[in-house]
Amino acid sequence: MSVKSIVGGAVITMDPDRRIIEDGVVVVEDQHISEVGPASEVRPPRGSRIIDAAGMAVLPGLINCHTHVPQILLRGYAANEGRRVWDWLTNVVHPGLAAYGPGDIRTAARLYSVEAIRSGMTCFVDNEDAWPDDTVGSIGQAIAAYSEAGVRAMVARMMFDEQPEHLGDMIRSLRQKEPQVVHVDNWRPTERLLSDLDRLIRTYNGTAGGRIQVWPSPVGTLVCSDTMFETSRRLARDNGTMWTIHLVQGPAGVENPGPSSTEDLLARGHLDHRLLAGHCVGLSPRDIRILRDADVKGCTQVVSNCFLAMGVAPVPDLLRAGMPLAVGTDDVNCNGTVNLFSDMKTLVLVHRALADDPAALTADQALEMATINGARAVGMEKQIGSIEAGKRADIILVDLGHAQTTPAHHLPSAMVFQTYGNEVDTVLIDGDIVMRNRQLSWLTAAEERSLYRDAAERSAAISARARIPSC
Structure with a gap:
């Protein structure tokens, strides 16, 4: 022992x-x-x-309940600046990710793990949305890096299989603004996506002594079929994991007219206690009641939402309603760093300013969101999130x-x-x-410096391949 x-x-x-x-x-x-x-x-x-x-x-250890690890190699590009979310996704994120190879993904995962550990982050939910040809193999490279670093990671395979006409029209218009970028079509057949997810779960869920989990991550109501939602719920239930979505309403969400995304999820029978809803932007009081009554967990990404001017989650209202609410850093290229200490400070200050109330959100509440609430959000409140006898x-x-x-x-x-x-x-x-x-116990100082050089070179090469302006 x-x-x-x-x-x-x-x-x-x-x-x-x-x-x-x-x-x-x-x-x-x-x-x-x-x-x-x-x-x-x-x-x-x-x-x-x-x-x-x-x-x-x-x-x-701090728990980051919503992030996108591969995007760490896309940070620092001038092209990230001054864009609304769908412009940013269409002309930076998706072309950039399509230019990755498995070696790039492993380097990104190692760099992310270094920065996470150095800032006290021990657990994170990685919404994996890179699209190289071998999806299972490339995500396996990320998982190998997490296993090497010793981190606790929930690898959530992002999926979308539908494109409404109005969204397609908007994407085509955005592409025309920057014809030099190597644009990509990220939509894949439902069967292929779910088959890849099933293979990922069977291969990696519960590995590294239980530190690695594989979750379903259908992106959201706008771009996912009922089959994708239903299968995601079933796989999470059958494998004892959570599942996660992006819940963004209002102008940033580009949702269909009619009921809110939350009401749509309720009507379609897709809300349950295993669901972690990321962002939670644009929620009405009725939406909050629906999510609370379904025991859905929530996560706010205040820094990235401010970076992209998407609006922010009604955090004080969600906490008052009793909804388990955590915090996440989101994509590194719409945040800048992997640092929940920094994000907690921003979280508190933004909500005090919005409410014109210095008591709107306290430091104690922010720390809860990054620890014990984070553990609840990933379904591990009995194992992590506090320092108590019997816990990990x-x-x-x-x-x-x-x-x-x-x-x-x-x-x-x-x-x-x-x-x-x-x-x-x-x-x-x-x-x-x-x-x-x-x-670090798993990298020498020289190896760490070499990793930084490798990451910088790979980032420049990705920019060149995708023709995304880096400066």
């Missing part, structure tokens, strides 16, 4: 009582937390490996010995408002140390 004891830190447990233990001890046996408490009550077992957390905050040891240590974190009195506020993300010193996932003293 491997035993580790984290001692001397201030433990932000995120347990039901939201205890903060000023001089705490966390004992980890193999993959699980076995004891948590003050140093006066919990002693490190004889022979355990001591992790000194003096001067640090100890908290659950996904734990991060945040060094408070920096100018920006001095003084740090109310620790949830310090985590949300005073951190950059690079204060994360140590990361454990499933009880394994994947970073200690800012040094």
Whole structure:
């Protein structure tokens, strides 16, 4: 048995009582937390490996409930700027992803894992929407990278099989604006998409000691058939996973006239407790009640929604309604970084400004959204999201010995408002140390620098192949 004891830190447990233990001890046996408490009550077992957390905050690993990992190689392009969402998808994202090969996807996944771990992110939902010829093989490259890095990843295979006439007309018009771009047709037959998904689930779900899950991810009501929704629900149920969609209403959603997307999902019988709805933009009070009553989980991507001027989710209203609501970073090329500390701060400030109310959203609520609510959103609240005995040891240590974190009195506020993300010193996932003293366990410093060079070169090559302006 491997035993580790984290001692001397201030433990932000995120347990039901939201205890903060000023001089705490966390004992980890193999993959699980076995004891948590003050140093006066919990002693490190004889022979355990001591992790000194003096001067640090100890908290659950952050959970990113909506992201698109491959797009990390599309960030930094000038072409990302100043576009509405469908212009951005049509002239940047889809052409860029079509220019990827499996090697590009693995490099993107490794780079993402580095940045995630370095900013305290231990778990993420990766909406995989790259379209190389071998979909199963290319996503396998991403999963291999996640397994190597030791992260916990829900790989959600994005799918869409319908294109309404008005959406097709809009896409053709947008393509005409930039004829030099190598445009692509991303729509695929329903049978092929579902066959690929079934193979992915059978091959990879539950691998890496259970850290890898494979989810269905039909994009949304506008572009997905009832068959796709029904099969996604069934596969999630049969395999004990969640499934996820993009729920964007209003002008950014380009939805059909008539009932809202939420009402449409209800009428078509596609809402259930396993569904994680990303974005949640443009929801009415009736939509919120529908989602809550169906026990749907939600996730807001405030930074990307601001980047693309899509509107934002009614976060305070969703929380008041009692809907489990998490936070995500979304595509890296409409966010800029993989950093939930930064996004939590933006989340709170945006909603205070929108409501003209400094109490509209608190630091404590934002931290809940990135930890225990995130665990609920991915269906793992009994395993992760808080530091409690019996849970998986996904734990991060945040060094408070920096100018920006001095003084740090109310620790949830310090985590949300005073951190950059690079204060994360140590990361454990499933009880394994994947970073200690800012040094990754699975990459040497030289290998990390080589990865950065490789990623930059691949990004430039993708831009050239797709003819997307990078600068």
